[in-house]
Amino acid sequence: MSNVLAIAATTRTLRNLLLAQMPALDAELGDLEVTLQPPDVARKGISKAQLNLFLYQVVANAAWRNLDLPGQVRPGETAPPPLALNLHYVITAWGRGESDVDALSHRVLAAAMSTLHDRGVLDGNDIRNALADNDLAKQIERVRVTPLPQSVDDLSRLWTAFQTNYRTSAVYEAAVVLIDSQAATRAPLPVLRRGAQDRGVLATASAAAALDALDYPRHQSAVRLGEDIELNGRQLGTQNAVARFSSLRLDAPIDIAPQAGAAAGSLRVHLADPAEDTNAASRWAPGIYTVALRVQPPGLPPLLSNELPLALAPRITLGSLTAAAGNFALNLTCTPRICDGQRVFLLFGDRMLAPVSISNPADTQLPTALTFQLTGVAAGTYTVRLRVDGADSIPVDFSGSVPAFAANQQVVVS
Template identity: 45%
Template sequence: MSNPDAIAAVTATLQSILFQGLKDDFSGIDVTMRPLDKARQDNETNNRVNLFLYQVVRSAAWVNADMPRQVLPGEIGNPPLPLNLFYLVTAYGKDNDVAAPSGHELLGAAMSLLHDHPILGAEEIRLATQGPFPDSDLDRQIESVRITYHPISLDELSKLWTGFATPYRLSAAYEADVVLIESKRPTRSSLPVLTRGPDDSGVTAQGDLSSPLPTLEAVTPPKKQPSARLNEELVVTGLHLDGTSVQIRFDHPLLATPILLAPSAGGTATELKVTIPNQPANWPAGYYNVSALVTRTGETFERTTNELPLALAPSATLAVSGNAPGVVILTATCAPEIWPGQRASLLVGSNEIVADPHPAQTDTLTFKIDKAVAGTFRYRLRVAGVDSLFVDRSVTPPVFDETQKVVIT
């Protein structure tokens, strides 16, 4: 595996290959690695090949791959940074090709050398980098670096030279694939598994698609209601809900810790019943996440089921102060208590009235109607998006709750 010096090591190796292969046939040859606008100065007339790294891209083939022989099955490795390097090879002939097209001859020789070196050998890399980059580890990389000709259009070449504001020179592009730079994050490796279960019995198989683990399928309020109220019984249905210890957990955003309740006696593996206690100060209205905690027979640890939503509805009785058409104050006695930050409103007929501020937890809310209209109106209290239950759905057809009316005179 390579380290961040590997990019420079590839460039240095290519420079060495070109120089060693060209020095005997071209007098005064040098191989530079300058940007395009610095590759040839006005006072320079010798033979030169310029090797310019113009682009670095991530290799799609290695982007999520663990390194072979470094990450064993079951371990969580960190993939290396895989890079493809793109070089532009430009030749400058002696005396700037005034007497003969020496640059063309030089470019052909350079391309022939790279054609004959499709893979950077480990010894070539060590010899080229032993001075400037001795610790790049590129020579020990598990995947060899391959050098291939990279077809590039005249338009792309022109953009490269134009970007450096320098006249175009005949060039050839090459790709070096791939450089694997090792991640510095540690690999995670778990301890081996000694047994597959109690008494090394292995996994448990069953002949259907139902979950083998404790699972909730429904949390049902009584009387076909969409939500539950304090002191009402819920029916919790699911799979594998039996065990030596079973609890129902209720989680609400306002609660510091979830509430745990023991189900009623007589529960089965598929059905439990639990009653929400009549504790208005401890159970804020709104939406809860309900799950079951089950310790199964023969196990010493607790399993947690999936979560299902449950709406806990408020209830309210109203007292009226004032007369229409003036200001009327409606005072609601609520259960559960309303917590600070909970939005509470009263829907009287088709009009919504927001409660006066309640900075502390309270069971009393006031609602002000500036221009009241006389009449008898059905009302419902809405807290945290959950309405009080004002429709009796246990009969067919459903009927309104006649107790939730307010008379304004």
């Protein structure tokens, strides 16, 4: 790795290399001067043969950008990768004086390109001698100098940016330069045990279950406590399996053992109501859930299927089925109980109202009590629904041959 002197060390090494090697290739270059100036000011005050080496662009190296440094970061450790850079140089040649009748600039350019061709990998000793206190020579990757092909249009735009007249030039890339990150490396403690009983990684050849569809009873828009849902999919089974119901309103998911469905590739899951489970009123909350199938064979890690959305509709009981026209309060109870923060609305006919009060009795087996205030209600029969977090109560009686609105879900106003 190298410190922040790496870029300067690379430039100085290239300059020293060119200055030392080019006169040996061409005796006419004994008075050669190698400069590091921007091209628009490089020739000012100089009349000798000259080569200008200018660093015009620094880009991130894509291959090393997110690569841990070999030998320094072990598996499980985290450390910021080094700053990996590619350096782009343009070399420009001049002859002696203002005119170049003997094309000496071409000889300068050819000698420079020949030197960089023969010394395509920078020598460690050359790097160390180029700049004090640099440690570029110690980095794990060698610095290679290669031609960077440029079209006429690319060169034209480059010299336009330099704001000076174009001269014949060549472009080279020096890569890669790795600069140490100053951020701390994090090394976790050694692993004492690999899983339960130090058994290491467990693998199973079976595929996880995949759920394709969820069917509500009687093609309803939601399910209620006391009803069943049907899960359809692939790799479904009841052995070591539970249907997992998750909701943001619950502290923990609810697991229910499924039963075989009516057809192959299906499972039936029953949601117990308060008559079957005394804690059902507080165990659940009306609203939106996700359901997945979780299978955990003995001694193996669990397999979880994909999740499907599910709406759990509240069951409501109206305090009164009749009311006088005008203004009145409507009381009702809701099972399962409503949690804090849930969005609750009453759909009274075509009206939507927010509750005046919501209260959960101290006895967790009792339903939530709600009060709504209605004004200017005309005579008529109104179907009542309660919407909790987007899940509506179901005001339909399915006991007859044809579904009809349930009488106990309606208020007759006279």
